[in-house]
Amino acid sequence: MSDEIAKLEGPDLAQGVALSSLAEGAILLGHAQGEPLILVRRGDELFAIGAVCTHYSGPLAQGLLVDDTVRCPWHHACFSLRTGEALRAPALNPVACWRVEQRDGKAFVREKLANASQERRSATSGMPQSVVIVGGGAAGNAAAETLRREGYSGRLTMLSADESAPYDRPNLSKNYLAGSASEDWIPLRSPEFYKDQDIDLKLGALVIAIDTQNRQVKLADGCHHAYDALLLATGAEPVRLTLPGGDLPRVHYLRTLADSRALVARALVSKRAVVIGASFIGLEVAASLRARNIDVHVVGLETCPMEKVLGAEVGNFIRKLHEEHGVTFHLGTTATSIDERSVTLKSGDNIPADLVVVGVGVRPAIALAEQAGLAIDRGVTVNEYLETSIPGIFAAGDIARWPDHLTAERIRVEHWVVAQRQGQTAARNILGQRERFDAVPFFWTEQYDFGLAYVGHAERFDKTAIEGQLDARNCTITYRRNGQKLAVAVIHRDLEGLHAELEFERTIAAREAQSAHLIGSP
C-alpha cells in the first residue's frame, strides 16, 4: 500500500490546494485516498475525476479539456467531468468522480461519489421491441453496450460468426502477437457482463440471409431471429492471395483472435518469416515478429511503404525504422509462389520462410447487405444517421460508407475507434434519437517503440507539410487537398492530435450551421 502511495504524483488533494493555484482550463494532477485523480476548474465549478483512462491507462492529466469533458491523449476517448462517464470510445468504462468542496480559499477533494457513471434513460414507447446486431466486433459490441446504457430494455441479440466473445482486435497485431500482452487482456468484457446486461450473445452464429419483408435474419444452422431494428456490423475480411502455395498451412492471415493464436503458435517454432504486404497490418506484424527475434522479410508492391496513406517522407522514415530493427524489404515486387520452404518473388528472388503472413488489405463484408437488397457503394451506403436504404436497418463500422462532413464526400474507413463510435451512434438512432454521425476519424499505429496517431481523412492529398522533426520523432504532419486541410498525423505530440480533432470538429459544426442557415433562409 505504501508503495502505491509513493507512486502517486502531485499534491494530496484531500489536504486542499489554494483555489488561486487552479487556473481555468488547466488540469492539476494529484491524488486523494490513495488514488490518482485530476482536479479541474471550469468557470466557478471544480471537478475531480480519476486520472487514468479506462482504455489503456492513458494519462488524462495530459489530455485536453473541452467544455465539461476531458479527452485522453492516447486514443481520444472522452470522459465527462461531471459524471466520469466514458462519452466516446475507445474507453468503455467510466472513471471515478469525487466531491470537491471549496472552503477558506482552498479546494478539498472529499469522498468518492457513488454511481458516478452515467444517468440511464428509461425506455419509452416507440422503441423497438427487439434489436438484432449482426457482428460481435468493435461496432457491434459498442452498439449493444450503448443500447443498454441508454436504457433500452427490450430483447437484444448479438450474433457473431466469431467463436470468441468481442475482443480488442487492434492488439492482435501488436502486444499480443509480440508476446507482451497475455490473452486475458484481449476480451473487451467478461462473459458475465453480457449476462448481467441481458445481451444475448451468440457465438459461432453465422447469419446467411436477411428477410427484410418479415424482419428476420437466418443463420447457417437454420435458426431465425426476428427483429424490429437491425444493425449490420459485419466488418471486413482479409483479401486472399491466389497464387501457387497460397493455401499452405504456413500461410497466415490476421483478422480474428483465432488467426492471431495460430500465428503465435507458428511463430514459436519459426526462425524466418515473410510478410506479404507493407501496409499497417503487415508492418505491425513485422515489428511483433521481430520482438520474437524472428528474421523478417517484407514484400510489398509499393516502392515506399505507407506512402499512399502517410506520404513519402513518413513512409521512408517507417522503412528506415524497420530496417534499423533488422527487417529486409523487397519493394516494388510481389510474391508469385510459396512452397514448403520459401517464397518466390516476381523479381526472381527466393526468400526462405517457415512462416508467411499475408496482409494485403481487406474488403468490407457486405454479402449479407447485398443479398438483402441494401444500397451498396463499395460498402453499405448509410445516411448521416447510419441508416441504410431500408428503414430500420442500420450499418456501422468497416462496412459503412457515410457522408463525411469534413470532406463533403462519402467515406468508408477501417478504424477501430470509428467503428465503435458508429456503433454508439447507431444504437442511439435505433432508439430514435436522430444523432448525426459526424465524429472525426481517428486511428493509431504502433510499431516497436514508435507510435503515430492520425486524425481526419485524406484519401487523396496533394500536399504534406511536416512541422517539427520526423527523425527526432517529434512532429505534426498536415495533409491537404486543393488547399483544404483534411488530416493531421502526430508523432509524440498527442496534445496536438487532440487539438487537430477539435479544430476539425469546429469546422464541421460551422459548416453544418451554415447549411442549416441556408436551408432556413427564405
Ligand SMILES: Cc1cc2nc3c(=O)[nH]c(=O)nc-3n(C[C@H](O)[C@H](O)[C@H](O)COP(=O)(O)OP(=O)(O)OC[C@H]3O[C@@H](n4cnc5c(N)ncnc54)[C@H](O)[C@@H]3O)c2cc1C
Ligand atoms: C490485426 C488488426 C489490427 C488492427 N489495428 C488497428 C489499429 O491499431 N487502429 C485502428 O484504428 N484500427 C485497427 N484495426 C482495424 C479495426 O480493428 C477495425 O476497423 C474494426 O475492428 C472494425 O470494426 P467492425 O465492428 O466494423 O468489424 P469487426 O471488428 O471486424 O467485427 C465484425 C464482426 O462481424 C462478424 N461477422 C461477419 N460476418 C458475419 C455474419 N455473416 N454473421 C454473423 N457475424 C458476422 C465477425 O465475426 C465479427 O465479430 C486493426 C485490424 C486488425 C485485423
Ligand code: FES
Ligand atoms: S488510453 Fe485513453 S483512449 Fe486509449
